[in-house]
Amino acid sequence: MQIYLPIAEISVDALLLLGLGGAIGFLSGVFGVGGGFLMTPILIFIGIPPPVAVGTEANQIVASSVSGVLAHWRRGNVDIKMGSILLLGGLLGSSIGVWLFAILRQLGQIDLVIKLCYVTFLGIIGGLMFVESLRAMRRRRGAAPSRGKLHKHTWIHGLPLKMRFRRSKLYISALLPVGVGFVVGVLSALMGVGGGFIMVPAMIYLLGMPTAVVVGTSLFQIIFVTANVTFLQAYANQTVDVVLAILLLTGAVIGAQMGARAGTKLRGEQLRILLAAMVLIVCGKLLFDLTLTPEDVYSLGQNE
């Protein structure tokens, strides 16, 4: 069933979009990531212009994050204080990101920058998670679950503006979550992702938050950051396609609910190693494509 997308200005099979939304929504529910890092490249692959894919994906992530965060909210797994501080950086970062996006688009480098961002971040995050999960699994099989030092004191703990986050059981500098939020915000705008795949590991490994509140808190702030990206992309670049977004999010919100249920039945390490593998596969594919000699070294730009 072909449907014409008014902003993307092409016809796409509506069932394909629903299916894509469902499949990626499921993964987003399981892992607590927006799924944008998989969806945006796939949308570009099926012929949606990259700027429209990025803008629309931000819109869709708003919906899947809302439905995801409500489930976590009821279990009390959202640290609002931490979320708000992350959000502060996130709003600033995503606004700068949308501005950068427009400039890069004009220079004809946006596709490359999007892909390089993916390769870099997916590579680092995927690699770290993979190694970490393997270690955790080995530890579990081993003797006593020696959790190591809970509070490793590094230069990070010397930063000013310390704040107490009760739900996360942390006493750290507010600059840290603001910084994390900022970086993820920029990437969110440039890559059309919620940034959960960077945010979640950063919260666990960098901030040292307990795993239980990580996913809910990440989703909480992703809602606002992606809403900001949606608004700015729609306002400045007219690249948000609501028809496309509605099709994707219909599939995605249903998938996410099912995924969240499936997620509670899986063990943390298994979950993480699965996500790490997926992240590395997407990264490898993108890197491979960048080095592959193109069929035609000439290509058409986006003209308004």
Added chain:
Amino acid sequence: MKRAVLVFGILLLAAPARGAPLVVDLSNHLVAITTGFAGAEVLLFGAVDQPGDVVVVVRGPARPITMYRKSRIAGIWVNTAAMTFEKHSSDTGNPPSFYAIASSRPLDEVAPHRVLSRNGMILEELDELELPSAKASKNVEAEWRAALIRNQERIGLYQTEVKRIGFLGERLFRTRLTLPANVPTGIYLVKTVLFVDGAEVSAQTTPLFVSKIGVEAEIFDFAHQQSAWYGVIAILVALVAGWLAHVAFRKA
């Protein structure tokens, strides 16, 4: 389409249309892009008052086209050069966003190359696809131009293969114009030329409108004219959808 067949039938009856050397019409002057749009076919039909050859050229709305060229930097392919094809002198315009051609016989049998070229029937020689010498030297220009045609052809917007125009008897002809799903919107010009013994005898230009109709058009206009409200509504839709899904699943 039924109406077209009817008109075609009437033309058939009134075939020896004296006075007008060339009469042309389209089955449809408006291609409406609606929700289910997956490309369109328009029937072009007409009559001539003497035996000859007919050539049809379809051109989409003119607009600048930017192209990029990649080269390898540290193992990665990067856009390193850009070129924009656009209006470059007072007597040429922007390049056409769409181009298709049809002929009753192979082009080289219809008229001398020079005549065809003057009529815009040789895509490679369109003035609009020229780059001024300030932008590119002669051989560099040829490369860019070939690349533009090749890339537009790949997405179906330049149809370089000459389509057939079928004749019914000596007077009536018809052909199908195919527009892919990604056609740009705007006014298309369909130019039909009658050649007799290699000389242009008569020509007629018919407009064809391609536009978004209905919900699609309204969404597009709203997004471009009320961008801020469009953004707010997009967010609200997402918030409501997410909340609905949560409620639906909690009860289940």
